[in-house]
Amino acid sequence: MADLPKARWPIRRGQYDRTAANIRSEHSEGFLFFTTEQRAIGELMLTWETVTDTGTRIPHVLGYASFTKRFRDDPDFRGWFTPVDSGMELVARGDHRRLIEIQHALVALIDALDPKRKYTVGYDLAPMDLQPSE
Numbered sequence: 001m002a003d004l005p006k007a008r009w010p011i012r013r014g015q016y017d018r019t020a021a022n023i024r025s026e027h028s029e030g031f032l033f034f035t036t037e038q039r040a041i042g043e044l045m046l047t048w049e050t051v052t053d054t055g056t057r058i059p060h061v062l063g064y065a066s067f068t069k070r071f072r073d074d075p076d077f078r079g080w081f082t083p084v085d086s087g088m089e090l091v092a093r094g095d096h097r098r099l100i101e102i103q104h105a106l107v108a109l110i111d112a113l114d115p116k117r118k119y120t121v122g123y124d125l126a127p128m129d130l131q132p133s134e
Contacts, residue, residue: 030087030098041080100128 033041045067049058062070070077087098104127114120 030083030090031102032083032087032098037080037083044077044080103128 045062047060047062049060050056051058071081072078090096090098107125107127110120110125
């Protein structure tokens with residue numbers, strides 16, 4: 001990861017690494033996308049328009065309606081989202097541990113990014129209790 005400007009990114013690299021590490025756990029089989037998978041999905045979400053006069057390429061991000069149509073109609077595209085399907089199967093069976101771990105990691109990230117609650121004032125950012133699944 002490149003060095004991030006301090007003025008725009010108040011989180012320290014060590015804080016980010018600890019938060020990211022907390023996202024991976026023994027319950028990581030659902031809702032987990034590795035970096036390479038995230039990049040691949042990002043690539044698939046872009047289309048490029050080439051301006052004929054200049055040859056300049058302009059990126060366009062797939063909108064929600066186009067995304068849902070492609071997700072529904074293109075099995076190869078939908079295949080990249082298998083971790084969501086796996087996670088939803090766990091949730092459907094009553095296993096919420098992974099979602100709670102993700103929520104804890106997001107709260108930790110928000111704590112690191114906005115420790116004085118300048119941008120998150122008024123939001124309930126308490127970590128959820130992890131109660132055993134039945």
